[in-house]
Amino acid sequence: MAQGIKFEDTNFSTILAKAKKENKLVFIDAYASWCGPCKLMVKNVFPQKAVGDYYNSHFVNAKIDMEKGEGVDLAKKYNVKAFPTYLFVDGNGEVVHRTLGYVEENDFIQFAKDAGDPSKRLGTLKQKFEDGEKDPEFLKNLAGLTMYSDSEFAARVLDRYFSGKTTLDRDDVQMLLSATQSTDSPLYKTFLAKKAEITKILPEERYNAFDKNIKMNTIVKKSYNPDTKKWNEAYFMGEAQKFLTKEEAEKILKRAKANRALKDKDIATYEKLTMEIYKDTSALGSEELNSIAWNFFENVNSKPALEKALSWAQESVKKDENSANTDTLANLYNKLGDKKNAKLWAEKAIELAKKTGEDYSDTEKLLKSL
Numbered sequence: 001m002a003q004g005i006k007f008e009d010t011n012f013s014t015i016l017a018k019a020k021k022e023n024k025l026v027f028i029d030a031y032a033s034w035c036g037p038c039k040l041m042v043k044n045v046f047p048q049k050a051v052g053d054y055y056n057s058h059f060v061n062a063k064i065d066m067e068k069g070e071g072v073d074l075a076k077k078y079n080v081k082a083f084p085t086y087l088f089v090d091g092n093g094e095v096v097h098r099t100l101g102y103v104e105e106n107d108f109i110q111f112a113k114d115a116g117d118p119s120k121r122l123g124t125l126k127q128k129f130e131d132g133e134k135d136p137e138f139l140k141n142l143a144g145l146t147m148y149s150d151s152e153f154a155a156r157v158l159d160r161y162f163s164g165k166t167t168l169d170r171d172d173v174q175m176l177l178s179a180t181q182s183t184d185s186p187l188y189k190t191f192l193a194k195k196a197e198i199t200k201i202l203p204e205e206r207y208n209a210f211d212k213n214i215k216m217n218t219i220v221k222k223s224y225n226p227d228t229k230k231w232n233e234a235y236f237m238g239e240a241q242k243f244l245t246k247e248e249a250e251k252i253l254k255r256a257k258a259n260r261a262l263k264d265k266d267i268a269t270y271e272k273l274t275m276e277i278y279k280d281t282s283a284l285g286s287e288e289l290n291s292i293a294w295n296f297f298e299n300v301n302s303k304p305a306l307e308k309a310l311s312w313a314q315e316s317v318k319k320d321e322n323s324a325n326t327d328t329l330a331n332l333y334n335k336l337g338d339k340k341n342a343k344l345w346a347e348k349a350i351e352l353a354k355k356t357g358e359d360y361s362d363t364e365k366l367l368k369s370l
Contacts, residue, residue, distance in 0.1 A: 004047035005055045007063040012070055019060040020091030025115060027059040028087040030066050030075065033362060034294065034324060035083040037102035043357040048105050054112055059088070067298075082148040088115035097121045099145055122146070129157060136161060140175070147179055154179055159186040168197045177210055183218045212243060220256045229264060231257065251277075262299065271300045281312060289316035290325040297331050306336055323353035327363045334366065343370045 007029070008015050019026045029046075031038035045051060055061055066075035066083070074080070078087055078095060088097040097115035114120040125142050133139070139161040147154040158179050165172065176198070180187040191198070191214070199207050223236035233253065240249035258273035278284075278292055289312045296309035310332045316325040326349040334342035346367040353360035 003049040004052040005061050006052065007061045012062065012064070012074065015060055015062050016089075016091055016093055019089075022060065023091075025059050025096065026087075026089045026091075027055055027061045027112070027115075028074075028078075028089065029061075029063045030071075030078070030080045030083065030085040030087055031063065032067050032083045033065055034291070038084040039358045040102055041084055042359045045103070045105055045108055051105055051108060054109050058112060058116060079149045085148070086111060088112075096123065098149060100148060126153070129160075134160065134164060136164060143175065143179065151179070151181060155185050155187050159190065162187070162190045162194070168194060168201070170201055173198050173201050180214055181217055182221065183214055188214060215243065216240070216252060220252075223253075224256075224260060229266075231260075262295070267299055267301075271296075271302065271305050275305065275308060278312070281315060284315075286316045286320035286322075286325065289313070289319070290328050293325075293332065294328045297328060297335060303336070306332060310336065321352070323349050323356065323358050323360065323363075326352060327360075327366075330363065330366060334370065339370050343367065346370065 005027075008018070015026055029038075029041070031041075064071045064074060066072070066080050066085075077093075078085075078089075078098075080087075082100050084102070085100045086098060087095055089095050097111075097120075099111050103111070118124060122145060125138075125145070128138070129142055139157050143154045143157045143161065146157065158175065162172075162176065168176075176187060176191060176194075179185075180191050182188065191211075195207065219236060219239045223232050223239075224230075225232070231253075236253055237246070237249055240252065244252070254273055254277055258270055258277060261267075261270035261273065274292065274296070281289060293309045293313035293316060296305055296312075300306060300309070310329070313325060313329045313332055317329060326345050330342050330345035330349055333339075333345060346363050349363045350360045350367065352358075353363065
């Protein structure tokens with residue numbers, strides 16, 4: 001990393017103050033510890049000399065885990081919903097440009113150049129759209145930049161894009177599926193109208209499965225009142241059973257309630273429902289087992305729940321031992337007070353991470369604390 005991007009090791013307010021003083025933008029690598037593409041950027045792109053030379057001279061650089069510490073509030077403030085997201089903000093903390101995903105060296109430098117060019121920044125591009133721009137490549141690029149941060153705006157952009165398309169390619173279909181989240185979206189009409197085109201590229205059963213998911217997402221959203229934090233179960237069951245069995249609908253409702261409880265920090269409800277949902281984990285893959293174990297590590301404190309999470313992590317490791325699930329195992333042992341096993345598995349996680357070139361700084365911090 002000596003020749004790559006140099007990231008500030010301090011809090012966000014200090015980073016903003018430095019950017020203001022030096023009259024620079026802040027570049028934020030908004031990442032999550034479990035995110036594969038984020039780790040590949042750390043391994044393949046951030047260390048490159050050309051990348052470091054450009055980013056170090058033009059920006060104050062910050063690398064922030066959006067699921068820990070002050071990153072949680074920053075994720076809400078900047079509407080970060082996908083990883084990695086790259087934010088370019090001014091000294092006042094206002095976003096001037098953003099993009100996301102794993103990219104190679106040249107494209108990553110080009111993003112930075114775009115952020116420094118007022119004519120290519122997101123605000124300028126949005127205004128160009130509002131002024132009526134119809135160029136397909138422009139619309140496609142703008143939709144990609146806004147899909148995860150401003151989904152309603154991206155839907156409007158793609159509505160214009162698809163209205164000018166007579167045939168669809170694979171990229172078009174992927175973009176349409178990624179952006180269509182609700183039956184109320186203008187894109188859902190496109191999704192229905194272009195079924196014949198889509199099913200030339202996707203099997204019809206996948207099209208139908210996706211249609212079912214869109215309907216379910218819409219029903220879940222309409223069944224929950226975020227102001228009162230109440231579920232309209234009668235509405236949910238009535239709508240869901242138009243295309244699902246009662247048992248299927250009940251399972252989906254329970255999962256939706258668990259996810260919402262976690263978002264609302266109602267940990268007791270989240271813990272209870274998740275324990276019910278994952279009573280039998282024999283059919284689950286290693287990745288899902290690790291994911292639910294890590295969520296319990298981060299959010300619950302009761303010993304029986306943590307012991308259950310430990311069993312999920314152990315099962316995950318048995319199915320596919322890797323740096324992520326061994327790190328989860330180490331953290332759970334530590335939280336349960338078993339320092340000996342925590343040390344053993346932290347060392348194992350670091351060993352595996354070194355083999356694959358993954359970032360192990362958080363595991364190293366845990367090991368040093370033991």
